[in-house]
Amino acid sequence: MTTTGAITDAGARGAPAGPWWWARRRSLVLDVVLALVSVIECIFEGIAFAHEVGAPGAVGALAGVPVGGSLLVRRRWPVAVVLVSIAVTPAEMGFLLGVVGLYTLAASDAPRRIIVVLAVVSMAGTLVVAAARFHRDVAQPGYQPGLGAALLFSVVMALGMTAPPLLLGMYVGARRRLVESLRERADGLERELSLLAERAEERAEWARSEERTRIAREMHDVVAHRVSLMVVHAAALQAVALKDPEKASRNAGLVGDMGRQALTELREMLGVLRAKPDGTAGEPAAAQEPERLAAVAAAASARVRGAHRESQAALSASSADGPRLGALADLVGQSRQAGMAVEFSVEGEQRSYAARVERTAYRVVQEALTNVHKHAPGAAARVRVAHREGEVALQVENGPSGGGTDAGLPSGGNGLIGMRxxxxxxxxxxxxxxxxxxxxxxxxxIPDAAQGADASAA
Structure with missing residues (x-):
């Protein structure tokens, strides 16, 4: 009895929410119709059985009502329905009840051993009743049917009433569980793709933020250095305009050259900003759910690829066209022309590094010299570059302010942050x-990125 209750609870857990235990109205209508047909069948069979045993027909009719009506609860308690059909098998009642009950039990979530046991008991009861009925109906005075014929008839009847509903119910149950499993997997996939889309959007936003920071850093380096030198030269031009016209002319030419260089570098960066990343338009969402989920994943992936391509394109363009270590001499020469005493030395065997490494080294020296112009006018500076195994070392040092004329250059406080x-x-x-x-x-x-990449590849 405890096992039966456990099986019943297991069946109840699988029952969907609806009118009682029915998921749809048509399921309720179907069970009501089956129960009515079974009640009518059991009433007639109960009356016949009552007459055979010498009982009033009304007793058999009254017994047939609850027996046939038990089909109403077949979805909620399939084990109970099968037990009722087995109990009334000796009375030759409930043909429809037994067939539908076995089918429902086989399609339910009940343990397989319970299904097999009840199916075997039902088949054994049908076998015994069929053998007795065959012997009673076929036997005549002077003729007794053989054991083989009775056994063959009984086996065919038992298998015919047990095997088809049992196999059909097992197939339907397996198919239903497969569909539910696929639905759960589809729901899980949708949640996973939604999470993937959110993460992709976060990564795209992070990539855009990083690119904005990088571009702002480049703009700061170009504008701060070039414009700082232009302001220094303009101040010197103002000071010597009347005393030394020839020097004033040279300073004016330097201001013009630096202004043109600054405009050229700004145009290059603005050109990178205007360049559109390669991208494909997303296809409209399809009617079917799997295609819609695929579109969500494709859109999320496209956003990440677009942001990555934009960042890589800008980085590649600036790396290819950006300054290199070989241009440090010219950079130092510009500061010397602006009146700064700069000592420049290179240690170690000169070699080429990755484009990003050389560009970063150049920008560090450039920003450091710009800071000297801003914060220590008239101070002497020393620039040292050391080529080492697998890295390049830089040092820019200046002495105290030499009392030069302050050009009034503004400072945003981002130079050291950008270098770091x-x-x-x-x-x-x-x-x-x-x-x-x-x-x-x-x-x-700064380590040599190209050498590190070769080592990791090896």
């Missing part, structure tokens, strides 16, 4: 701070 971000992004080390003599020192060690 550039160096650490390549896995390098950046250190800055005042010196004991009242000056300022900027040091950076």
């Amino acid at each position: 971000e550039r160096v650490t992004a390549l896995g390098g080390v950046f250190v800055s701070g005042p010196t004991e003599r009242g000056g300022f020192r900027v040091s950076a060690v």
